[in-house]
Amino acid sequence: MSFDLNKLIRGRVWKFGDSIDTDSINPYYLYPTMEELKKHTMESYRAEFPKEVKPGDILIAGRNFGCGSSRPGLVLREVGIAAIVVESASRLFLRNNIARAIPIFLAPGITGIIEDAQTLEVDYPNGVVRNIATGASVPLRKFPPLIERIFQAGGLPHVARARYLAEVGRTQP
Amino acid sequence: MGQTMAEKLLSRHNLAKETVKAGDILEARIDGAMCHYHGSEPLHTLAQEMGFKDGMPRVWDTDRVFVLLDHHQPALSQALADENKLMRKVVDRLGIKCFHDAEPGISHQMMADYGLMRPGELVVGNDSHTISYGAINTGGTGIARADMFYALLFGELWFQVPQSIKIVLEGTQPNYPIAKDIILYLAGQHGDDFAGSKSIEYSGPLVSQLSIDSRQCLSAHGVEVGAKFALFPCDDKTLEFLKTRTDKPFEPVAADADAEYVQEIHLNVDTMPFVVAKPNQFGNVAPVDEVRGVKVDQAQIGSCANGRFEDIEIAARMLKGRKVAKGVRFIISPASQQVYLKCLKAGLITQLIESGAQVVTPGCGVCQPKVGYMSDGEVCITSTTRNYKGRKGSLNAEIYLGGPLTVTAAAVAGKIMNPKEVFNEL
Numbered sequence: 001m002s003f004d005l006n007k008l009i010r011g012r013v014w015k016f017g018d019s020i021d022t023d024s025i026n027p028y029y030l031y032p033t034m035e036e037l038k039k040h041t042m043e044s045y046r047a048e049f050p051k052e053v054k055p056g057d058i059l060i061a062g063r064n065f066g067c068g069s070s071r072p073g074l075v076l077r078e079v080g081i082a083a084i085v086v087e088s089a090s091r092l093f094l095r096n097n098i099a100r101a102i103p104i105f106l107a108p109g110i111t112g113i114i115e116d117a118q119t120l121e122v123d124y125p126n127g128v129v130r131n132i133a134t135g136a137s138v139p140l141r142k143f144p145p146l147i148e149r150i151f152q153a154g155g156l157p158h159v160a161r162a163r164y165l166a167e168v169g170r171t172q173p
Numbered sequence: 174m175g176q177t178m179a180e181k182l183l184s185r186h187n188l189a190k191e192t193v194k195a196g197d198i199l200e201a202r203i204d205g206a207m208c209h210y211h212g213s214e215p216l217h218t219l220a221q222e223m224g225f226k227d228g229m230p231r232v233w234d235t236d237r238v239f240v241l242l243d244h245h246q247p248a249l250s251q252a253l254a255d256e257n258k259l260m261r262k263v264v265d266r267l268g269i270k271c272f273h274d275a276e277p278g279i280s281h282q283m284m285a286d287y288g289l290m291r292p293g294e295l296v297v298g299n300d301s302h303t304i305s306y307g308a309i310n311t312g313g314t315g316i317a318r319a320d321m322f323y324a325l326l327f328g329e330l331w332f333q334v335p336q337s338i339k340i341v342l343e344g345t346q347p348n349y350p351i352a353k354d355i356i357l358y359l360a361g362q363h364g365d366d367f368a369g370s371k372s373i374e375y376s377g378p379l380v381s382q383l384s385i386d387s388r389q390c391l392s393a394h395g396v397e398v399g400a401k402f403a404l405f406p407c408d409d410k411t412l413e414f415l416k417t418r419t420d421k422p423f424e425p426v427a428a429d430a431d432a433e434y435v436q437e438i439h440l441n442v443d444t445m446p447f448v449v450a451k452p453n454q455f456g457n458v459a460p461v462d463e464v465r466g467v468k469v470d471q472a473q474i475g476s477c478a479n480g481r482f483e484d485i486e487i488a489a490r491m492l493k494g495r496k497v498a499k500g501v502r503f504i505i506s507p508a509s510q511q512v513y514l515k516c517l518k519a520g521l522i523t524q525l526i527e528s529g530a531q532v533v534t535p536g537c538g539v540c541q542p543k544v545g546y547m548s549d550g551e552v553c554i555t556s557t558t559r560n561y562k563g564r565k566g567s568l569n570a571e572i573y574l575g576g577p578l579t580v581t582a583a584a585v586a587g588k589i590m591n592p593k594e595v596f597n598e599l
């Protein structure tokens with residue numbers, strides 16, 4: 001699924017704290033299939049999240065989001081989260097989401113300008129996130145061109161596929 | 174300006190053959206790729222999603238891809254048995270030469286046991302604790318399957334050169350392991366992401382006293398404080414460790430004297446208290462005396478952080494002439510078969526069992542819910558890597574992290590205690 005960074009994203013906010021771990025985002029030790037994971041993601045922090053999250057919602061969190069095991073946020077995309085906007089993300093979680101073109105944005109100060117259930121607008125081209133109700137905004141970090149290209153391609157596997165096919169002189173796998 | 178270990182290591186691997194510095198983005202050649210169970214079914218499925226109907230079309234170098242069925246050996250369910258079977262086929266089809274199939278253990282420890290990574294190399298693995306290879310001066314770091322798909326096809330991957338933090342360890346190694354206390358203490362003092370996306374370099378007079386086991390614990394836990402690499406220098410102990418394990422050449426990496434660090438942290442272990450991480454975050458650290466008396470139902474020694482010989486040796490040594498408290502489940506899981514064998518030959522396993530501990534198959538099970546689920550309201554103290562909610566099953570079980578000595582003290586006392594109170598010979 002390719003992701004267009006230039007598209008504006010607007011959605012209702014779910015707000016979480018610091019150091020949210022991947023065991024909570026993706027508790028696959030307990031629930032190995034995606035169908036089960038969707039029913040339990042983030043429940044260790046907010047039991048209502050998997051029941052009430054709607055496609056198009058935005059997840060906000062504090063620093064060190066996605067610490068712990070190496071698992072991308074595929075389940076968050078599956079339940080419809082349109083963007084993840086955090087103070088900071090764990091290195092692996094950030095990397096893994098870039099590799100899957102899952103929209104994740106670093107916006108230091110974000111937790112100070114928005115509350116749960118308010119509407120947030122993510123404006124990547126202009127490098128800003130805004131609280132629609134209050135007008136408050138903070139800048140978001142632009143990605144270097146190499147990472148923007150990975151998003152554009154729909155993730156690193158797509159980049160790999162194209163490079164491999166070009167190398168072996170084929171158009172189809 | 175001089176280079177840090179990370180800058181030097183990544184410069185050497187830069188495809189563009191240019192020197193890189195902190196902040197630069199590069200495409201690098203990798204020396205090795207470790208795939209544990211995720212090397213099978215999920216990667217296979219991803220390849221199929223990309224249109225390769227038989228799975229991965231190739232790996233770039235059949236000598237440099239290491240596949241280990243660690244998390245899931247022996248198979249703990251029908252689904253895992255089926256996945257393992259698929260993996261055997263995949264490995265066979267791709268011609269991968271290094272495949273540890275019928276051997277239980279934690280991939281990272283087996284990588285070390287069999288000398289599959291060497292100083293100065295850049296090695297990726299689809300597991301966060303790949304960072305533990307820094308203990309022997311290897312630039313090890315975790316990725317996930319989408320990056321691995323690229324890495325396996327081309328032997329290359331993009332990286333951002335991390336800034337570096339220098340941690341200077343001072344003081345004297347006591348006659349018991351303290352690596353876990355060191356990293357927990359640092360997380361408590363500086364926060365659980367103080368090394369976020371950075372490279373840790375360990376130095377100082379304590380380093381030469383630290384065993385490879387202790388260094389592996391500190392490097393593994395680099396990821397619990399957010400790091401990309403957690404590197405030790407290559408010294409006599411490293412060379413001694415590698416002597417019987419590899420005959421391939423390698424070029425260690427060392428920092429320049431004028432390398433630039435974003436932070437320098439000094440810790441003198443002589444003044445450091447025993448500490449634990451309270452539920453449910455790694456940085457929720459307190460001196461052990463602060464939680465004195467918390468009753469425990471389960472105590473554990475194991476994982477890629479603390480399932481090594483010295484961790485099991487201290488438990489056996491302290492249990493000599495003592496018993497595990499009635500009602501406490503003291504579970505010990507060696508990190509690998511090689512570690513298990515060494516413990517067995519040293520008589521440690523007999524001592525542990527005679528004192529009432531359970532010794533279970535090497536592997537990741539005790540670090541996850543798989544071996545030793547906890548029920549609502551129960552308390553576990555463990556030397557494994559993580560204490561997130563649900564890590565041992567119930568969301569209402571409480572998990573404390575501590576060093577192997579603190580865990581053993583709790584197993585004997587039936588409650589969390591300062592090891593010096595429980596073991597007066599210390």
Ligand code: SF4
Pocket residue numbers: 279300302475476477478536537540541557558
């Ligand atoms: S022991 Fe635990 S942390 Fe280490 S690799 Fe296994 S599951 Fe992961």
